[in-house]
Amino acid sequence: MSCNHRNNYKDSLLSASALAQICAVSVKNTILIGFGMSIGFPTILIPVLSNRDKTEPFSLDAEGLSWIGSISLICIPLGALVSGMLTQPLGRRRTMQLISVPFFVSWMFYYFSSNIWHIFTALIISGVTGGLMESPVLTYVAEVCQPHMRGMLSSASTMAVISGVMIQFILGTFLDWRHVALCCSCLPLISFSLLFLIPETPIWLLSNGHFEEAKKSIAWLRGWVTVEEITEEYDELFESLYPVDFINQKGKLSGHLNEKQLKKLTVIEMLMSVKKKDCLNPLLLVTYICFLSHFSGTSPVQTYAINIFNVLRVPIDGHNATALLGIIEMLGCVVCVLMVRIVGKRVLTFASLIGISIGYMCLGFYTYLSEINSLMISEETTTKISILDESETNVNESWLPISFIIVSAFASHMGVRLLPAILSGELFSHETRAVATGICAASFYIIGFVSNKTFLSLVSTFTLPGIFWIFSAVSATGFIALYYILPETEGKSLKEISDHFSGRSKLNNTVYKRSKKDLDMSEASEKLYHE
Secondary structure, three states, rough: OOOOOOOOOOOOOOOOOHHHHHHHHHHHHHHHHHHHHHHHHHHHOOOOOOOOOOOOOOOHHHHHHHHHOOHHHHHHHHHHHHHHHHHHHHHHHHHHHOOHHHHHHHHHHHHHOHHHHHHHHHHHHHHHHHHHHHHHHHHHHHHOOOOHHHHHHHHHHHHHHHHHHHHHHHHHOOOHHHHHHHOHHHHHHHHHHHHHOOOHHHHHHHHHHHOOOOOHHHHHOOOOOOHHHHHHHHHHHHHHHHHHEEEOOOOEEEOOOOHHHHHHHHHHHHHHHHHHHHHHHHHHHHHHOOOOOOOOOOOHHHHHHHHHHHHOOOOOOOHHHHHHHHHHHHHHHHHHHHHHHHHHHHHHHHHHHHHHHHHHHHHHHHHOOOOOOOOOOHHHOOOOOOOOOOOOOHHHHHHHHHHHHHHHHHHHOOOOOOOOHHHHOOOOOOHHHHHHHHHHHHHHHHHHHHHHHHHHHHHHHHHHHHHHHHHHHHHHHHHHHHHHHHOOOOOHHHHHHHHHHHOOOOOOOOOOOOHHHHHHHHHHHHHHOOO
């Protein structure tokens, strides 16, 4: 989105324009909270299905439990790969509303389940639906936010997912899993209703010939001003989207292309543009960061958190410890949102990877000295002592493992865990954004599936201390690699970022904290770049 040419639009979080963008993104984030709840739900299910509770009609062995923790992750890419094609013709807001329906259906499957296939059906539905959600939510943020708001609101979107996970963990400490599912079913209905209150993105409206609606959308996002106040911005955005030879002096579409042909041309151009250097290079970068996000331990430790806390013999109940983990992850997201505008993405990412590496390195030594090698709770592991003989073990020592996990969880969520979603919204051009964000999301969840599905096998092969050391090593090597290949994009225009990846210029690693004049110049550059 371009900036206003009047003095109404200022680089302030308290300006009317900023508040309008925050409101729009916050409403959109309600569906992300629900998605986070669906991600966190297997953490509540796994202990119930592994304990062979006689009150439940079904239970699973270790292989079945590994599918509970991973099947939704492999289904998410199926939706993500087509989400861009769905988002383009339907619009960003309408797509988000439609996917609220299958989310509701999945929670109903959980609540009324009487056979194990009901559980797997719900996991598959929520996974595919979560994938369909990726392109519209990421594209919506990129297309309604100004550059000085983009990083913060993109990270806030990921924070919404983490908050959904945290809420799920907290609900699991008070309610049984069926009533948790019933509570969660309310959120898709709330999201569907609230989305009527925010506008479609001006870029999508203009590109599909809805000119009057585009004016109203810009006026809404600029602080609920009148349409007359955004005329100049609208005209420039219109000219940046439609080549001059396709418009006449009155700013209307000429007879060269009709509305239907323009839509087809846009889809074809998006597909063909993915293989270009300025799209392929950032795509590879985001995919590598997705690998770091999962194989640094964040996903499997979160999924199997209750079992991990139980086998480590932490001094509080596993459900309560998992709820605490969710709160810590949420605090890490808050730090990211507050600090990304100040220190930039590189510093946060490096601090994140160092913290993860140290936390899991210490946890690996703790489990090694405690001779805790297996994850699945058994008679043997429940009678093991922490470091010394049980009679000599004190409370401070028993708090060590949860402290190490908390350090790693906080570090991951203040940086590398949020980075793929943040970068997906700003590294790609308007022509490739819908498709590229879908591909990025598919990569994120395919890697997440592999991470979760192989976790129990890796623990069996390398032992629990060994897998924690692997997490530490992955984070350390990631720090070294990203130091050389991750540019600082905070405060930079989309044109500057694209020029960097296409090789036309090179970004420096300073964080731009721009004056009003600089912002106006940056926005003028972005409008020429179809943003």
